[in-house]
Amino acid sequence: MSAAIVEARGVHKHFGGLHVLKGVDLAVRERELVFVIGPSGSGKSTLLRCLNRLEEPSDGSITVDGIDMLDRRTDINKARQRIGMVFQSFNLYPHMTALGNVALALRRVQGLPRAEAEARARQALERVHLADRAGHYPGQLSGGQQQRVAIARAIALEPRVMLFDEPTSALDPELVGGVLQAMRELRESGMTMVVVSHEMGFARAAADRVVFMDGGRIVEEGPPEAIFGNPQQERTRAFIGQIERH
Amino acid sequence: MSFDEFLQAFFSLEILQQAWPILWAGLLNTLLLSVVVVPLGFLGGLILALLGTVHSRWVRWPLIAWVDLFRSLPPLVLLVFVYAGLPFAGLEVTALTAVAIGFFLNTGAYYGEILRAGIESVPRGQVEAARCTGLTAAQAMAHVVLPQAVRNVLPDLISNTLEVVKLTSIASVVALPELLFQARQAQSVTYNATPIMAAAVIYFILLWPVVRLLSRLENRQMAGRR
Amino acid sequence: MTNWDRFLDSFFNARVAAEYLPKIIEGFWLTILLAACIILAGVAAGLALAVLRSLGIRVLNWAIIFVVDLFRALPPLVIIALLYFGLPAAGLSLSGFAAAWLALSLVLMAFTEEIFWAGITAVPKGQWEAARSTGLGFLDTFTLVVLPQAVRMVIPPLTNRTIAITKGTALASVVAVQEILGAAQAGVSFSFNPTPLTLGAVAYLVLFLPVVILGRWVETRFAWKR
Numbered sequence: 001m002s003a004a005i006v007e008a009r010g011v012h013k014h015f016g017g018l019h020v021l022k023g024v025d026l027a028v029r030e031r032e033l034v035f036v037i038g039p040s041g042s043g044k045s046t047l048l049r050c051l052n053r054l055e056e057p058s059d060g061s062i063t064v065d066g067i068d069m070l071d072r073r074t075d076i077n078k079a080r081q082r083i084g085m086v087f088q089s090f091n092l093y094p095h096m097t098a099l100g101n102v103a104l105a106l107r108r109v110q111g112l113p114r115a116e117a118e119a120r121a122r123q124a125l126e127r128v129h130l131a132d133r134a135g136h137y138p139g140q141l142s143g144g145q146q147q148r149v150a151i152a153r154a155i156a157l158e159p160r161v162m163l164f165d166e167p168t169s170a171l172d173p174e175l176v177g178g179v180l181q182a183m184r185e186l187r188e189s190g191m192t193m194v195v196v197s198h199e200m201g202f203a204r205a206a207a208d209r210v211v212f213m214d215g216g217r218i219v220e221e222g223p224p225e226a227i228f229g230n231p232q233q234e235r236t237r238a239f240i241g242q243i244e245r246h
Numbered sequence: 247m248s249f250d251e252f253l254q255a256f257f258s259l260e261i262l263q264q265a266w267p268i269l270w271a272g273l274l275n276t277l278l279l280s281v282v283v284v285p286l287g288f289l290g291g292l293i294l295a296l297l298g299t300v301h302s303r304w305v306r307w308p309l310i311a312w313v314d315l316f317r318s319l320p321p322l323v324l325l326v327f328v329y330a331g332l333p334f335a336g337l338e339v340t341a342l343t344a345v346a347i348g349f350f351l352n353t354g355a356y357y358g359e360i361l362r363a364g365i366e367s368v369p370r371g372q373v374e375a376a377r378c379t380g381l382t383a384a385q386a387m388a389h390v391v392l393p394q395a396v397r398n399v400l401p402d403l404i405s406n407t408l409e410v411v412k413l414t415s416i417a418s419v420v421a422l423p424e425l426l427f428q429a430r431q432a433q434s435v436t437y438n439a440t441p442i443m444a445a446a447v448i449y450f451i452l453l454w455p456v457v458r459l460l461s462r463l464e465n466r467q468m469a470g471r472r
Numbered sequence: 473m474t475n476w477d478r479f480l481d482s483f484f485n486a487r488v489a490a491e492y493l494p495k496i497i498e499g500f501w502l503t504i505l506l507a508a509c510i511i512l513a514g515v516a517a518g519l520a521l522a523v524l525r526s527l528g529i530r531v532l533n534w535a536i537i538f539v540v541d542l543f544r545a546l547p548p549l550v551i552i553a554l555l556y557f558g559l560p561a562a563g564l565s566l567s568g569f570a571a572a573w574l575a576l577s578l579v580l581m582a583f584t585e586e587i588f589w590a591g592i593t594a595v596p597k598g599q600w601e602a603a604r605s606t607g608l609g610f611l612d613t614f615t616l617v618v619l620p621q622a623v624r625m626v627i628p629p630l631t632n633r634t635i636a637i638t639k640g641t642a643l644a645s646v647v648a649v650q651e652i653l654g655a656a657q658a659g660v661s662f663s664f665n666p667t668p669l670t671l672g673a674v675a676y677l678v679l680f681l682p683v684v685i686l687g688r689w690v691e692t693r694f695a696w697k698r
Binding site for chain 2: 553587594652680684
């Protein structure tokens with residue numbers, strides 16, 4: 001078993017008077033795909049956003065690829081290149097082409113010359129099968145294509161970990177497949193992934209470990225067959241039961 | 247110049263006391279003028295906007311030409327033209343009449359554009375639904391479309407009204423004794439800048455709440471633009 | 473002489489027109505120069521204030537908001553009067569051109585700041601987050617991701633506001649600047665014929681009609697689908 005590449009310990013998060021994370025411990029090993037499920041408001045997205053410090057945790061420690069994310073001396077912009085993130089609402093830059101979206105950080109953060117940045121951006125787009133859409137603006141792409149461009153934007157920086165925050169929730173059902181396919185291929189290439197999603201089928205098929213969160217805490221975790229087939233906790237059972245009924 | 251001299255030149259209480267009756271009369275005239283020209287301009291705008299709903303190019307193109315003409319002429323030019331020009335055509339106009347005509351033409355064009363955008367923002371289905379219940383076209387416009395239209399463009403209407411109230415200060419050019427004119431008179435009599443400064447402060451106190459309100463409304467409007 | 477002849481003789485008098493056309497043309501170029509100076513200074517200063525405001529330094533932001541509110545609430549002509557007639561009391565004399573330029577630049581600055589700020593805050597938080605998650609710093613995120621989107625949103629309101637404020641150049645005639653209106657009024661008082669005013673009005677149309685039509689086009693071209 002390889003060492004943990006993501007390690008969160010005792011993470012708390014307050015939003016004003018709201019206690020959203022109540023001491024979460026999560027370790028993710030290299031090449032592992034961890035799936036985080038739970039009812040809305042359970043804190044799963046907040047946990048994900050704490051891992052690359054889009055949200056500032058109120059307490060606890062977070063280490064990614066050996067870097068202390070919460071240390072003031074850490075160059076957060078450098079650290080974030082190692083952590084790719086994909087958002088529910090894609091967040092593509094509407095004023096740039098697909099290629100421009102992917103190449104921006106390569107040029108400005110990694111300092112690559114334009115030609116090299118665009119060559120690498122094109123490779124990333126190829127990996128999500130969208131090389132032929134490189135010149136399109138986000139407004140000219142379907143939601144599924146936009147999300148795959150967003151994935152390309154993240155993997156172009158060759159991150160050590162990828163975070164997915166409900167990547168298919170904003171998509172029409174017929175567009176979900178393409179995004180899941182891109183994620184599956186990413187997984188097969190050995191990427192470490194933390195996924196917050198409601199795609200239970202994908203979780204069963206691809207996850208190494210499923211983490212169930214509720215009320216700001218991790219209630220139960222284990223291999224998918226255990227969590228879905230034989231949950232130990234009452235709350236997990238209730239949640240899985242509700243989902244299965246749909 | 248010492249600080250005391252500066253205060254004496256711009257914020258002299260003594261001068262303010264002397265000038266106050268003059269300024270007060272000017273303020274009242276400014277308010278009175280606003281109460282006249284704002285409804286007048288709004289009325290002009292409403293007429294233009296309603297004409298804009300007529301689907302005929304014989305109405306549409308002259309209308310666009312009219313609106314663009316009066317949006318192209320600076321309001322002061324229009325005012326001077328009416329006030330100093332019309333007498334040559336044998337029409338003596340008082341300063342107030344000149345201001346009323348100028349504002350009706352200029353402000354009306356702006357209100358007209360705003361109201362037109364408002365009417366266009368109301369979905370077609372609203373008129374269709376109203377007509378299906380037996381309302382006439384005029385009734386549908388008055389009771390269904392216009393109330394929604396005004397609500398949709400309320401920030402722009404308020405903003406334009408603010409500009410119109412500020413614009414009444416150009417009436418000073420044709421010697422209508424509104425606030426700025428009175429302040430200038432007081433200044434030339436006292437040889438002191440306090441009256442103009444006082445006029446500026448009065449305008450600010452009067453209009454600041456409107457500016458604050460607008461700033462909030464506009465931020466929300468821009469967020470809706472995406 | 474019929475009424476019509478008298479009308480033509482008054483407003484379209486060829487002899488007077490020929491005599492004063494050169495003055496009006498001089499005024500035309502002066503208006504353009506003044507307008508260009510105002511747009512340059514006003515938009516640049518307004519954008520700079522908006523960028524400063526996005527740094528989020530509280531005391532600085534209060535100051536910016538106050539200055540912006542101030543120049544939105546004051547009528548431009550009052551600011552011009554204060555600068556031109558008031559400042560000499562402080563031992564500082566501005567030329568009419570400088571006073572009009574400074575006053576209208578300050579007004580345009582205020583509106584530009586307000587519009588840009590609304591545009592910047594209207595860019596969704598997700599755009600910041602996406603850029604920051606790829607390691608882009610604050611400055612890169614702001615200039616490469618947020619500002620271009622804000623600019624696109626603000627182009628229509630900014631265009632219209634800029635047109636409205638540059639039309640205020642006519643106010644400079646009040647402080648003895650021989651721009652179009654100033655030259656036209658001087659012509660009327662010398663010739664005792666309103667034809668120079670007609671020329672002036674035509675000059676303004678030549679200048680602003682294309683701009684107003686351009687503004688109309690910009691509004692549809694850059695409209696975001698709601």
